[in-house]
Amino acid sequence: MHRHRKFWDQPNAFLPDRFAGIAAPWVQIPAYVPFGVGPRICIGLNFALAEAQIVLARMLSHYGVAIEAGPPVLPIGRVTIEPSHEPTFVLKPL
Numbered sequence: 164m165h166r167h168r169k170f171w172d173q174p175n176a177f178l179p180d181r182f183a184g185i186a187a188p189w190v191q192i193p194a195y196v197p198f199g200v201g202p203r204i205c206i207g208l209n210f211a212l213a214e215a216q217i218v219l220a221r222m223l224s225h226y227g228v229a230i231e232a233g234p235p236v237l238p239i240g241r242v243t244i245e246p247s248h249e250p251t252f253v254l255k256p257l
């Protein structure tokens with residue numbers, strides 16, 4: 164559903180800006196269900212979002228992140244979408 168052309172413009176493109184200005188897109192966009200939906204929705208949703216913001220803010224205030232040159236990382240569809248291989252990231256102190 165997260166890659167279906169019926170629901171998304173450029174469904175296979177990595178366009179984080181498609182969510183810009185949309186608070187809680189998993190609530191407002193029915194086709195976007197990163198935490199599931201209904202009675203079995205992820206109970207860690209709010210914790211995960213708070214944790215991710217804290218970790219990213221702490222990390223990006225100290226380091227720049229770059230990806231090492233190599234083959235492009237492609238989405239592989241299994242039960243969930245997985246990266247085709249684990250890319251190597253380099254952290255550079257700011």
Ligand code: HEM
Nearest residue numbers: 196197198199200201202203204205206207208210211212
């Ligand atoms: C970005 C992070 C996370 C994502 C994307 C995520 C996603 C999901 C998804 C898709 C489900 C399945 C919902 C369903 O069956 O319909 C789920 C269930 C669940 N998640 Fe998460 N989750 C995340 C983080 C966490 C964290 C941090 C915790 C605990 C601290 C957690 C605990 C659970 C539990 C216990 C369930 C099972 C709920 C049930 O079956 O009633 N998750 N999560």
